[in-house]
Amino acid sequence: MKREIRKYGDPVLREKSHAIAHVDAGIRALATDMIETMKSAEGVGLAAQQIGETRAICVIGLPPDLDQNEAGERLHPHLEMPMVLINPHVTETSKQTGVHEEGCLSFPNIRANITRPVEITIKFTGLDGKNRTEKLRDFAARAVQHEVDHLNGILFIDKMSPAKKFALKRKISTLRAETEEELGITR
Numbered sequence: 398m399k400r401e402i403r404k405y406g407d408p409v410l411r412e413k414s415h416a417i418a419h420v421d422a423g424i425r426a427l428a429t430d431m432i433e434t435m436k437s438a439e440g441v442g443l444a445a446q447q448i449g450e451t452r453a454i455c456v457i458g459l460p461p462d463l464d465q466n467e468a469g470e471r472l473h474p475h476l477e478m479p480m481v482l483i484n485p486h487v488t489e490t491s492k493q494t495g496v497h498e499e500g501c502l503s504f505p506n507i508r509a510n511i512t513r514p515v516e517i518t519i520k521f522t523g524l525d526g527k528n529r530t531e532k533l534r535d536f537a538a539r540a541v542q543h544e545v546d547h548l549n550g551i552l553f554i555d556k557m558s559p560a561k562k563f564a565l566k567r568k569i570s571t572l573r574a575e576t577e578e579e580l581g582i583t584r
């Protein structure tokens with residue numbers, strides 16, 4: 398079932414997620430909803446908070462053409478998309494960082510360059526309940542870092558340069574005000 402995507406200004410986006418103890422039918426149904434919601438919004442990733450849940454689960458749906466090196470070779474040919482990551486933890490990050498433009502389904506029409514480590518090691522549980530470790534680089538590493546941040550209540554605006562955040566100030570505060578009005582939140 399497609400779920401409503403929560404926008405910036407919804408307090409759930411600042412909540413930290415709780416670890417999932419058992420991968421049961423409820424979690425599998427949640428993962429299915431998240432994949433459907435991500436695909437229908439044409440996103441490359443979605444975290445639980447973005448559909449109003451606070452369990453530690455995110456999904457990644459990287460198109461093959463975004464998972465390539467400059468020679469056009471797949472960087473992670475063994476990864477099946479969409480990927481479901483339960484209780485994900487980034488355990489290692491490279492010193493080398495890269496800058497790339499990011500968007501977020503919770504921030505329609507807002508994009509910004511974000512600096513992140515180029516390579517990461519991620520530990521997580523799959524939908525089959527098995528623990529996994531993956532080394533990821535470039536776009537896949539970036540997408541996973543963005544979603545794991547969501548699970549910790551961290552948003553990409555927190556990682557923008559002060560100059561970019563200043564330039565986007567009006568757009569960001571308008572989005573927040575609109576969401577708060579919709580939700581009946583008064584400040």
Ligand SMILES: [Zn+2]
Binds near residue numbers: 500501502503543547
């Ligand atoms: Zn996002």
